[in-house]
Amino acid sequence: xxxxxxxxxxxxxxxxxxxxxxxxxLVILLxxxxxxxxxxxHQIAPLVAAGYRVAVPDQRGFGGSSRPPAIEDYNIRQMAAxxxxxxxxxxxxxxxxxxxxxxxxxxxxxxxxxxxxCKTVMGLSVPFWRAGRATIDPPGMEDKFWYIRYxxxxxxxxxxxxxxxxxxxxxxxxxISADAPTLTWMKQLEYPRSSRLLDVLPLPARLPAWLSEADxxxxxxxxxxSGFRGxxxxxxxxxxxxxxxxxxxxxxxxxxxxxxxxxxxxxxLYDSTWRQxxxxxxxDLRFIELIAGAGHWLQVEKPTETTTQMLRFLRExxxx
Numbered sequence: 001x002x003x004x005x006x007x008x009x010x011x012x013x014x015x016x017x018x019x020x021x022x023x024x025x026l027v028i029l030l031x032x033x034x035x036x037x038x039x040x041x042h043q044i045a046p047l048v049a050a051g052y053r054v055a056v057p058d059q060r061g062f063g064g065s066s067r068p069p070a071i072e073d074y075n076i077r078q079m080a081a082x083x084x085x086x087x088x089x090x091x092x093x094x095x096x097x098x099x100x101x102x103x104x105x106x107x108x109x110x111x112x113x114x115x116x117x118c119k120t121v122m123g124l125s126v127p128f129w130r131a132g133r134a135t136i137d138p139p140g141m142e143d144k145f146w147y148i149r150y151x152x153x154x155x156x157x158x159x160x161x162x163x164x165x166x167x168x169x170x171x172x173x174x175x176i177s178a179d180a181p182t183l184t185w186m187k188q189l190e191y192p193r194s195s196r197l198l199d200v201l202p203l204p205a206r207l208p209a210w211l212s213e214a215d216x217x218x219x220x221x222x223x224x225x226s227g228f229r230g231x232x233x234x235x236x237x238x239x240x241x242x243x244x245x246x247x248x249x250x251x252x253x254x255x256x257x258x259x260x261x262x263x264x265x266x267x268x269l270y271d272s273t274w275r276q277x278x279x280x281x282x283x284d285l286r287f288i289e290l291i292a293g294a295g296h297w298l299q300v301e302k303p304t305e306t307t308t309q310m311l312r313f314l315r316e317x318x319x320x
Contacts, residue, residue, distance in 0.1 A: 004037070004044075006064070009057070011085030012078065016057040017064030018086065022048035024320045026092040028083060029056045032101020032125075033231050034161075034172060036063035036222045038215070039100065042303035043310060050311055051320030052096075057086060059103065061230020063222045071154065074233040076241050080110040084117050093117065096318045098310060100124040100299065102234050105131075109241075111255060112248050120317045122258045122310065125267055125296055127278040130249065131241045145191040145200060151235040158228040160196050165223050167203060170216060175201035178264040178295035179208040185266035185296075210300045253282045256317040260309045262294030262301060286313060 004019045019037050021044055031039045037056040047054045058065040060082055061074060068074075083106065087095040097118050099107025104126040111121035136149050151157050161168040176185040180202070188200040207213065242249075259278070261268055268274065268290075279285050289309050294302040 008064075009086055009089045011089055012081040014060045014066035014068065014082060016060065016066070016082065016086060018055050018057040019044065020053070020055050020090065021045075022051075022053045024051040024053050025314075025318050026087055026090060026095040027052045027054050027314065027318075028086065028095050028097050029054065030059060030083070030097070030099035030103030030107055031056075031062070032099070032103045032105075033234060034169060034219075034223065034228065035101070035103075036219070038218055038222070039297070039299055041300075043299060043307050046307045046311065047314070050314070052314065052318075053090070055086060055090060057082075058222075059106070061233060062226055064225070067226060067230045069229075071233045071236045072240075074230065075237045075244055076106070076109050077113070077244055079106045079234075080113045083107075083110045084114050087117065094119045096120045096122075096314060098122040098124065101126060101296070108253075109245065109248070111253055111257070112251055113245070115254055118255065120256045120313070121253065122260070122313050124259075124298060124306075125261045125265055127259065127268075127274045128253075128281050129271075129278075131238045133239075135238055141189065143193050144189045145193055145195040147188060147197055148235055148238065149193075150197060151232050152239075154229075154233075154236065157197060157232055160198060161228045162223075166216065166220050168198060169219050169223065170207070170211075171198055171201040171203055173211060173216075173297065174204045174208060176266055176296040177208060177210075178262060178293055178301055179204070180295070182264075183266065183269075186269055208301075210297070210303075215300075254284070256284045256286055256313075257282050258286045258288070258309075258313040260289045260291060260298070260306065262296060262298040263290040263292050264295045265298070267296060286316060 029040045104123040108128040111118045
């Protein structure tokens with residue numbers, strides 16, 4: 001892994017602490033929740049070696065980036081505008097975009113909202129969908145715990161997670177990885193609505209092989225600095241996402257796209273029919289690949305396999 005070179009980049013009214021490495025076509029990597037730029041640590045050097053300029057920001061609210069206070073500061077239009085402004089600040093009118101988790105949601109929407117700037121898009125772990133009421137309150141789950149609904153009340157999940165940041169992150173990272181017992185993340189639906197997030201996630205006896213003590217300490221330091229308010233505000237914008245992007249209803253992706261995920265990722269179980277409807281959103285979906293032995297954090301659980309698929313896509317659609 002290359003030593004990170006950070007730039008503090010002004011974009012869309014915020015400052016994003018961004019790892020910037022290499023020369024060539026621009027590739028922007030977007031992390032999700034609860035992560036920061038560090039999630040992509042195994043992918044940066046191989047992409048640079050392949051001839052790309054790589055920009056990996058802490059998204060607004062995370063790590064060393066600006067943390068605006070209002071919930072609406074994290075709406076999908078603002079998050080997408082951050083990405084376009086980041087590229088422009090680096091001197092690029094066009095860019096290739098790869099996102100994971102919430103970064104994947106932002107990447108999908110950035111590609112639809114700004115197709116003349118976002119030339120290619122690749123998603124990791126979260127298929128594209130139009131978030132609706134059922135995302136927050138799934139039918140038939142009124143009395144069951146559901147983390148997205150739990151996140152909607154400001155201050156509640158923040159207070160829980162910030163009590164012991166190390167234990168909180170470890171439970172989340174382990175609980176949705178392939179190392180956890182089968183369906184650990186989805187077992188939250190067996191808990192009553194009155195539960196808390198950490199009630200439903202086990203604390204592992206030891207760190208998984210892909211997460212060292214140094215790695216975990218780095219993440220803890222980032223969240224000691226940023227807190228969880230900004231990151232959790234992303235979830236509080238789900239109820240308004242469709243209303244803010246009415247023009248995207250039924251709009252297809254016109255640029256080349258691809259999707260990869262861990263085969264053991266519980267997120268893919270939110271809708272078991274996703275393989276049927278997901279491809280219909282694209283004019284040029286190059287491939288879908290599921291990586292064996294990986295859960296939600298495929299970049300670190302299976303870094304070589306994940307990097308291989310990323311380079312497969314980039315070399316095909318944005319050769320150096």
